[in-house]
Amino acid sequence: MADNISQDLKQGALFYHRYPRPGKLEIQPTKPLGNQRDLALAYSPGVAAPCEAIAADPAEAANLTSRQNLVAVITNGTAVLGLGDIGPLASKPVMEGKAVLFKKFSGIDVFDIEIAEKNVDRLVDVIAALEPTFGGINLEDIKAPECFEVEERLKSRMDIPVFHDDQHGTAIIVGAAVTNALELAGKRIEDVKIVTSGAGAAALACLNLLVSLGAKRENIWVSDIEGVVHDGRNELMDRWKSVYAQKTDARTLADIMPDADVFLGVSAGGVLKPEFLAKMAPNPLIMALANPYPEIMPEEAEAARPDAMICTGRSDFPNQVNNVLCFPYIFRGALDVGATTINEEMKAAAVKAIAGLAREAPSEVVARAYGGEAHPFGKKSLIPSPFDPRLILRIAPAVAKAAMDSGVAKTPLEDLEAYADSLGRFVFRSGFIMKPLFSKAKANPKRVIYAEGEDERVLRAVQVIVEEGIAQPILIGRPNVVEARIKRYGLSMEIGRHFALVNPEDDPRYRDYVATYVEAAGRKGITPDAAKTLVRTNSTVIGALAVRRGDADALICGLEGRFESRLKHIKDIIGLSPGVREMAALSLVITSKGAYFLADTHVQPDPNAEEIADMTIACASHVRRFGLEPKIALLSHADFGAANTRSARKMRDALALIQERAPELEVDGEMQADAALSEMIRERVNPNSRLKGEANILIMPNLDAANIAFQFTRILADSLPVGPILIGPAKPAHVLTPSVTARGIVNLTAIAVVEAQAAEEDADAALAERVV
Numbered sequence: 001m002a003d004n005i006s007q008d009l010k011q012g013a014l015f016y017h018r019y020p021r022p023g024k025l026e027i028q029p030t031k032p033l034g035n036q037r038d039l040a041l042a043y044s045p046g047v048a049a050p051c052e053a054i055a056a057d058p059a060e061a062a063n064l065t066s067r068q069n070l071v072a073v074i075t076n077g078t079a080v081l082g083l084g085d086i087g088p089l090a091s092k093p094v095m096e097g098k099a100v101l102f103k104k105f106s107g108i109d110v111f112d113i114e115i116a117e118k119n120v121d122r123l124v125d126v127i128a129a130l131e132p133t134f135g136g137i138n139l140e141d142i143k144a145p146e147c148f149e150v151e152e153r154l155k156s157r158m159d160i161p162v163f164h165d166d167q168h169g170t171a172i173i174v175g176a177a178v179t180n181a182l183e184l185a186g187k188r189i190e191d192v193k194i195v196t197s198g199a200g201a202a203a204l205a206c207l208n209l210l211v212s213l214g215a216k217r218e219n220i221w222v223s224d225i226e227g228v229v230h231d232g233r234n235e236l237m238d239r240w241k242s243v244y245a246q247k248t249d250a251r252t253l254a255d256i257m258p259d260a261d262v263f264l265g266v267s268a269g270g271v272l273k274p275e276f277l278a279k280m281a282p283n284p285l286i287m288a289l290a291n292p293y294p295e296i297m298p299e300e301a302e303a304a305r306p307d308a309m310i311c312t313g314r315s316d317f318p319n320q321v322n323n324v325l326c327f328p329y330i331f332r333g334a335l336d337v338g339a340t341t342i343n344e345e346m347k348a349a350a351v352k353a354i355a356g357l358a359r360e361a362p363s364e365v366v367a368r369a370y371g372g373e374a375h376p377f378g379k380k381s382l383i384p385s386p387f388d389p390r391l392i393l394r395i396a397p398a399v400a401k402a403a404m405d406s407g408v409a410k411t412p413l414e415d416l417e418a419y420a421d422s423l424g425r426f427v428f429r430s431g432f433i434m435k436p437l438f439s440k441a442k443a444n445p446k447r448v449i450y451a452e453g454e455d456e457r458v459l460r461a462v463q464v465i466v467e468e469g470i471a472q473p474i475l476i477g478r479p480n481v482v483e484a485r486i487k488r489y490g491l492s493m494e495i496g497r498h499f500a501l502v503n504p505e506d507d508p509r510y511r512d513y514v515a516t517y518v519e520a521a522g523r524k525g526i527t528p529d530a531a532k533t534l535v536r537t538n539s540t541v542i543g544a545l546a547v548r549r550g551d552a553d554a555l556i557c558g559l560e561g562r563f564e565s566r567l568k569h570i571k572d573i574i575g576l577s578p579g580v581r582e583m584a585a586l587s588l589v590i591t592s593k594g595a596y597f598l599a600d601t602h603v604q605p606d607p608n609a610e611e612i613a614d615m616t617i618a619c620a621s622h623v624r625r626f627g628l629e630p631k632i633a634l635l636s637h638a639d640f641g642a643a644n645t646r647s648a649r650k651m652r653d654a655l656a657l658i659q660e661r662a663p664e665l666e667v668d669g670e671m672q673a674d675a676a677l678s679e680m681i682r683e684r685v686n687p688n689s690r691l692k693g694e695a696n697i698l699i700m701p702n703l704d705a706a707n708i709a710f711q712f713t714r715i716l717a718d719s720l721p722v723g724p725i726l727i728g729p730a731k732p733a734h735v736l737t738p739s740v741t742a743r744g745i746v747n748l749t750a751i752a753v754v755e756a757q758a759a760e761e762d763a764d765a766a767l768a769e770r771v772v
């Protein structure tokens with residue numbers, strides 16, 4: 001067998017597992033254990049209370065322990081990947097790997113359990129006895145035919161889902177890939193010839209699922225280590241395999257390959273020779289899924305059959321048909337409705353959800369994970385990528401619904417839509433806090449103009465914005481460039497139909513825009529000649545003019561170039577809101593501990609007390625749009641008068657001004673950041689603080705402090721930034737930073753749309769007042 005893993009990758013993998021500490025996961029407590037009382041609650045004597053509650057009502061285990069989110073990944077090490085019977089200890093890196101994938105992709109906790117037991121009766125007894133610990137059992141890498149019996153017997157003994165991943169996880173992805181490939185090839189599943197190498201756990205489960213999707217048993221041909229599975233064969237046969245025995249004289253894989261439409265390899269590396277492919281049917285589907293060495297390497301298959309659609313189980317080639325696309329999400333859906341099993345209906349729902357997702361436009365996260373290259377649905381993208389954040393959003397609700405519809409959900413969900421929304425927490429960390437803004441934006445989408453309309457991130461963001469109906473986008477860019485890039489990134493939106501385009505090289509409004517620019521900025525040193533050039537060449541100027549003239553409701557710019565120069569254009573052209581002395585930037589960081597707004601992270605280097613008061617009051621009204629009640633801390637290096645430095649005094653003065661101008665605000669200061677974030681610490685330094693609980697708006701004394709705190713939190717807390725939200729322009733305008741992602745642009749768009757709605761409401765109210 002060819003060794004298709006480079007030495008480099010092998011060394012890298014050993015290093016990865018060895019350093020900085022052995023293995024790749026640990027267990028983390030989810031509750032504080034910081035003092036005597038915590039100890040008494042978490043452990044003796046307090047812990048007796050939840051124990052007694054569960055003894056009285058076992059269903060309480062789901063509410064008082066982590067059981068409902070805990071899955072066992074269990075193996076006996078007899079069929080570890082395609083490495084064979086390497087034993088339970090050597091299988092541990094794979095099982096720990098599955099645990100990591102469960103956690104990262106769907107938030108499920110896993111204990112990996114490697115059992116030194118090959119006897120089926122004893123293995124079943126050991127696993128069945130684990131039922132009190134787990135919400136579900138994922139059997140892994142247990143060889144056929146024993147695995148079939150182990151699973152069947154456990155399913156009948158246990159009241160929680162038991163799922164043999166190599167069988168059903170693999171079958172579900174294969175089902176989705178076959179569905180999509182046959183559609184591309186214009187073939188019907190009822191008509192196709194399917195040839196399988198391998199007759200083990202994965203192979204037989206895949207075939208059973210394909211039969212349930214419509215494949216004809218007589219069109220299925222199976223070959224394993226003994227050759228073709230045929231009537232009358234006695235060697236290495238079992239009742240599961242003999243279902244696929246054919247009446248035939250063919251004895252080798254080569255004999256059964258002619259006219260095959262689908263090759264399914266779930267056996268061992270290198271068994272499919274390029275010459276076997278010559279006589280396959282046109283546009284064949286070749287799934288070489290053995291891990292880590294496929295039955296044939298994709299480049300060999302492609303050279304032999306350029307018309308083939310090719311899949312492997314590996315992440316280093318397109319079309320990764322791997323059960324990682326399934327197990328995290330099918331368990332998520334099953335656990336969340338308290339399913340007692342994973343039945344055929346739930347599996348069919350997963351197949352449909354995965355096949356459907358592949359046909360959607362590729363997401364930006366996928367493109368980033370693959371170095372900017374994400375293929376639209378087609379030969380190279382028959383199934384979604386494992387990094388597609390939408391997997392959980394599509395599969396888990398589909399599985400949960402199927403469980404409820406088929407009557408196996410012990411705790412059915414009342415609101416499936418809310419459940420689907422809640423899953424966003426595993427992917428778009430901005431999802432929850434942004435939700436009110438998205439709902440509001442969708443109700444009345446405004447025209448948002450994007451200065452960098454040719455940028456990949458803008459285009460990907462606009463695809464989402466169009467699909468979700470958040471805004472009416474206007475892009476500034478050259479039509480041929482925008483068109484070519486839409487195609488390259490596999491997006492489905494169209495110029496004119498889904499968004500408007502302003503071509504800076506040829507726009508009929510050019511003269512009007514120049515005139516507006518001179519009128520707005522003539523006094524600020526913009527000569528008519530300079531205006532003519534800038535209106536042709538500077539997309540921020542064009543965007544700002546569009547907003548000023550009412551051709552757009554909000555501007556988003558700044559993916560490249562200098563922040564300050566963008567600010568200047570906004571100030572010169574759009575101007576400041578009445579009463580505003582200076583703009584400021586409010587940045588949101590969403591951490592695993594909560595969401596915090598920081599100001600001023602990007603604009604004023606050293607604001608005075610007046611300016612701090614201005615920005616604090618403005619920030620509070622912005623934060624209310626998120627559905628949050630502002631809780632504001634004015635930060636300093638000292639607490640409540642403990643120091644008399646200039647900056648501490650400045651924050652104290654700002655507090656007095658805010659209290660005078662907006663007495664309703666829950667604001668206090670000056671205080672250190674720990675006092676702002678912990679009520680316990682704050683009480684120690686000032687028991688009478690007006691601020692209660694944890695602050696959600698942190699106003700910093702200067703730009704250095706704000707920006708450093710923002711970047712620190714962003715990186716150290718692995719948090720998701722949103723913004724900067726520019727506060728103070730007369731009409732909504734935002735300057736992004738070069739590190740922004742498409743998701744960040746979508747978020748800021750929703751914010752800009754809601755601001756534009758508010759501006760419109762204010763204008764309507766002012767008009768109504770005048771009319772009265």
Ligand SMILES: NC(=O)C1=CN([C@@H]2O[C@H](COP(=O)(O)OP(=O)(O)OC[C@H]3O[C@@H](n4cnc5c(N)ncnc54)[C@H](OP(=O)(O)O)[C@@H]3O)[C@@H](O)[C@H]2O)C=CC1
Pocket residue numbers: 078079080081082083141142143144165166167170197198199200201202203223224225226236265266267268271289290291292312313314321322323324
């Ligand atoms: N991409 C994916 O998501 C997945 C891939 N797989 C891969 O599929 C393969 C099989 O896994 P699994 O079904 O769990 O294991 P099993 O041990 O249950 O099955 C292996 C099967 O392959 C057959 N086989 C072994 N060597 C050869 C060979 N040289 N030529 C023909 N057939 C052979 C075995 O035949 P016999 O029993 O007669 O020895 C057996 O039928 C592994 O490589 C695994 O990594 C599995 C699950 C998921």
Ligand SMILES: CC(=O)C(=O)O
Pocket residue numbers: 080081082141165166290291313322323324
């Ligand atoms: C992917 C997997 O589960 C296997 O190869 O066994």
Ligand SMILES: [Mg+2]
Pocket residue numbers: 081140141165166
């Ligand atoms: Mg496996």
